[in-house]
Amino acid sequence: QVQLVESGGGLVQAGGSLRLSCAASGRTFSSYAIGWFRQAPGKEREFVAHMSRSGLSTYYTDSVKGRFTISRDNTKNTMYLQMNSLKPEDTAVYYCAAKTGSMGSGNPLDYNYWGQGTQVTVSS
DSSP: OEEEEEEOOEEEETTOOEEEEEEEEESOGGGSEEEEEEEOTTSOOEEEEEEOTTSOOEEEOGGGTTTEEEEEETTTTEEEEEEOSOOGGGOEEEEEEEESSSSOOSOGGGOSEEOOOEEEEEEO
């Protein structure tokens, strides 16, 4: 079992930045590929970014490329999502997730463990 706890959400003006953190406890965090997803009101959960178990491979949805960066620090059992140049359409609840296997995935059904979510609101 892996427990994931997000932090770092909040209210920010358009063009601003936030860094989300997701602390993992339980089984070895470094054994898992990781991902970030988000869900806006009335919409389905959508993929944002994922990273391989090794940290060498990353992938982003087109709408966040060049603005968001996913990272991990296995010594701290923590994953991050650095969000820059935020836009009102980035407003959503953001979830971190972990999956077995070496590679990340854009399909939320592939993930075994989820955080509780953290609200990000971007004002115009």
